[in-house]
Amino acid sequence: MQSWKAYIKEYKHYLKLERGLSENTIENYVFDIEKLIGFLIENNIDVNPVQVTEETIQQFVYAISGKVNARSQSRILSGLKSFFNYLIFENYRNTTPLELIEIPKTGRKLPDTLSVQEIDLLIGAIDLSKDEGERNRAMLETLYSCGLRVSELVGLKISDLFFEEGFIKITGKGNKQRFVPIGESTQKYILLYKDFVRTHLTIQKGHEDTLFLNRRGRQLTRAMVFTIIKDLAVKIGLNKAISPHTFRHSFATHLLENGADLRSIQMMLGHESITTTEVYMHLDRKFLSEVLHSYHPRK
Numbered sequence: 001m002q003s004w005k006a007y008i009k010e011y012k013h014y015l016k017l018e019r020g021l022s023e024n025t026i027e028n029y030v031f032d033i034e035k036l037i038g039f040l041i042e043n044n045i046d047v048n049p050v051q052v053t054e055e056t057i058q059q060f061v062y063a064i065s066g067k068v069n070a071r072s073q074s075r076i077l078s079g080l081k082s083f084f085n086y087l088i089f090e091n092y093r094n095t096t097p098l099e100l101i102e103i104p105k106t107g108r109k110l111p112d113t114l115s116v117q118e119i120d121l122l123i124g125a126i127d128l129s130k131d132e133g134e135r136n137r138a139m140l141e142t143l144y145s146c147g148l149r150v151s152e153l154v155g156l157k158i159s160d161l162f163f164e165e166g167f168i169k170i171t172g173k174g175n176k177q178r179f180v181p182i183g184e185s186t187q188k189y190i191l192l193y194k195d196f197v198r199t200h201l202t203i204q205k206g207h208e209d210t211l212f213l214n215r216r217g218r219q220l221t222r223a224m225v226f227t228i229i230k231d232l233a234v235k236i237g238l239n240k241a242i243s244p245h246t247f248r249h250s251f252a253t254h255l256l257e258n259g260a261d262l263r264s265i266q267m268m269l270g271h272e273s274i275t276t277t278e279v280y281m282h283l284d285r286k287f288l289s290e291v292l293h294s295y296h297p298r299k
Contacts, residue, residue, distance in 0.1 A: 155210075
């Protein structure tokens with residue numbers, strides 16, 4: 001399978017330079033290709049990417065259909081479709097073996113959200129007597145009040161804070177930058193951490209401008225933020241599967257519930273397309289009914 005490595009290397013280069021995708025997104029694309037490679041090895045099918053046929057892909061789909069759900073199948077096949085389209089773009093192939101392969105219809109999964117009360121309970125459960133307590137409170141307040149992705153949170157720089165103007169600068173997917181409003185209370189928690197806790201850390205070289213640091217003075221990992229939130233959920237007995245992204249979903253949902261327009265939410269979330277933001281229109285019917293009766297002329 002040595003030849004696959006060469007094609008994948010070129011493909012990763014294309015995704016990074018031509019499409020401006022993040023390392024995490026690129027690795028997800030490669031993971032989908034590796035699933036196919038694993039199938040080929042397991043079944044002693046010795047072909048390179050140029051030689052893969054539609055029949056081989058059909059066999060692969062049949063093999064994974066009993067192992068993963070429709071959503072995972074859809075993601076894997078979409079990733080493969082992107083790879084083979086790239087091969088056509090570079091003139092390695094004339095056609096894609098996924099031309100007639102039907103990608104499973106999964107519908108749109110509604111994001112899980114937290115109520116304001118649940119968010120308050122989670123943040124209230126943080127032990128502020130510990131050194132990392134102020135940091136954790138500032139992080140969760142920032143996640144919720146600014147609707148950040150966890151990668152955007154851990155990558156936040158001190159030089160990205162424009163508190164006098166009431167904004168923070170966020171570098172999102174594809175290195176696209178946006179300015180997000182930040183409230184005074186969240187600014188207060190960030191400054192408490194930055195000025196009274198972070199200053200006592202031995203900051204490692206290359207992390208001088210990173211806002212949220214671990215105890216060794218380095219940038220936090222996404223996994224660490226996930227663990228912090230999971231531990232708090234257990235602490236308050238929250239019977240929900242939550243992650244850092246749950247705070248982002250809650251941010252958007254609560255804004256919409258309180259009358260914000262989708263376009264504004266789209267800009268704050270950094271969604272390229274408004275259709276991505278429209279998933280938050282899953283709001284309860286009571287709220288939608290209130291909108292109808294408040295604004296429709298035939299109420």
